[in-house]
Amino acid sequence: MNKKTMIIIFAMSLIVSACGFPSAADTERISTAAAQTVEARFTQMAVESATPEPTKTQKKPSPTLTMTPTKVPTSLAVPDGCLVANFVSETIPDGTLIETGAYFWKSWTIQNNGTCTWNKNYKLVFWDGDLLGAAGEYNFFDDISPGETMTFPIQLLAPDVAGNYQGSWKIKSPSGAYFGVGQYDVPISVNVNVGDPGDLEPGIISVVYSLSRDPEFGCPANVFWTIHADITVSGPMNIRARFAKSDGVWESKETLIFDEAASKTMSMTWPLYKGAGPAPRWVQLVVLHPDDEDVYYPTYTFVNNCPDVVD
Structure with a gap:
C-alpha cells in the first residue's frame, strides 16, 4: 500500500x-x-520541493591594482653632476662658404666637466635643423674621463641648392638623457653658406677682441696689456691689417694667410709704465684694402686698474 x-x-x-x-x-x-x-x-509539496528558496551570495570585492614604479637599472642611472660638458673648439666656423654638393668635415672638441667617465655607450645625436647628409647619431669611439677632451668629426654634405644651412647636435647618455655644453646646456652646431663655385667670395665673418695682462695680478711699476683680435674668415683669402690706438699711434702692418675657412689671431701689446694715468684707452683693428676703402672694426676699450696718478 x-x-x-x-x-x-x-x-x-x-x-x-x-x-x-x-x-x-x-x-x-x-x-x-x-x-x-x-x-x-x-x-x-511538489511545488515546494521544485522551487528552492533563493540563497544570498556575497559579492566578492574587486581586486585593487597596485602600480609598482618603474626603476631605472642601477647601471644606467646618471649621478648628479655627471652630464656636464664644455665647448673647447670647432672646425668650419659659422658662415663658412661651401660649394653646392660638396662633402666636408665638421668637428667639435668637447671637454668632460662632469664627475663621471663617459663611455662608448654615449652618443652624439642630431637635435634640430638641417641634417646635411649625416647619420642621426654617432657612438663615442673612446671613453672620456672627467677633465679630458674628445674631438668628434663627422662628414657632411652640402645641399644642391644655394642658401644658409644650420643644424644642431647634443650628447645622449645610455639612460636616454640629452645634454649640451656650457652653463645653459646649449647644443653644438654647424652653420654654412652654400653656393655655386662662381658665386662664392670669401670674406671676414667676425672679429672678436680679448685682453690679457702681465702680470695677471698686482700693481708693479710696469704693466703690459695685450689686446687680441680673433679674425674668422669664410674661405681661402689673405688679410692685411693693423691696429690703431687711442694715443694716435699705429701699430705695424701684418699679413694673415688663410688656406680655408678658419680663425687666426692678431695681437698687440700696450705697456703702461709708472706714472700712467687712469684714463680709458682703446684699440681698433683696421683691415687694409689697396684697391678699396679700408675697413674699420669697432674699438675695444680697457682701463688701467693700477693707475699712478701723477699726470
Missing part, C-alpha cells in the same frame, strides 16, 4: 467517525473530496 492510499483511508475514517455510517452516495462524495485534498497537498 502506497502512501497516497493510506492518506485517503485515513481521511475517510475521520469523516465516518464524525457523521456516522454513510450511504453509498456519501461514500463516493467523501472519496472524491479526499482524493482532491490529497492531490492538492501533493501538488503543494
Whole structure:
C-alpha cells in the first residue's frame, strides 16, 4: 500500500467517525473530496520541493591594482653632476662658404666637466635643423674621463641648392638623457653658406677682441696689456691689417694667410709704465684694402686698474 492510499483511508475514517455510517452516495462524495485534498497537498509539496528558496551570495570585492614604479637599472642611472660638458673648439666656423654638393668635415672638441667617465655607450645625436647628409647619431669611439677632451668629426654634405644651412647636435647618455655644453646646456652646431663655385667670395665673418695682462695680478711699476683680435674668415683669402690706438699711434702692418675657412689671431701689446694715468684707452683693428676703402672694426676699450696718478 502506497502512501497516497493510506492518506485517503485515513481521511475517510475521520469523516465516518464524525457523521456516522454513510450511504453509498456519501461514500463516493467523501472519496472524491479526499482524493482532491490529497492531490492538492501533493501538488503543494511538489511545488515546494521544485522551487528552492533563493540563497544570498556575497559579492566578492574587486581586486585593487597596485602600480609598482618603474626603476631605472642601477647601471644606467646618471649621478648628479655627471652630464656636464664644455665647448673647447670647432672646425668650419659659422658662415663658412661651401660649394653646392660638396662633402666636408665638421668637428667639435668637447671637454668632460662632469664627475663621471663617459663611455662608448654615449652618443652624439642630431637635435634640430638641417641634417646635411649625416647619420642621426654617432657612438663615442673612446671613453672620456672627467677633465679630458674628445674631438668628434663627422662628414657632411652640402645641399644642391644655394642658401644658409644650420643644424644642431647634443650628447645622449645610455639612460636616454640629452645634454649640451656650457652653463645653459646649449647644443653644438654647424652653420654654412652654400653656393655655386662662381658665386662664392670669401670674406671676414667676425672679429672678436680679448685682453690679457702681465702680470695677471698686482700693481708693479710696469704693466703690459695685450689686446687680441680673433679674425674668422669664410674661405681661402689673405688679410692685411693693423691696429690703431687711442694715443694716435699705429701699430705695424701684418699679413694673415688663410688656406680655408678658419680663425687666426692678431695681437698687440700696450705697456703702461709708472706714472700712467687712469684714463680709458682703446684699440681698433683696421683691415687694409689697396684697391678699396679700408675697413674699420669697432674699438675695444680697457682701463688701467693700477693707475699712478701723477699726470
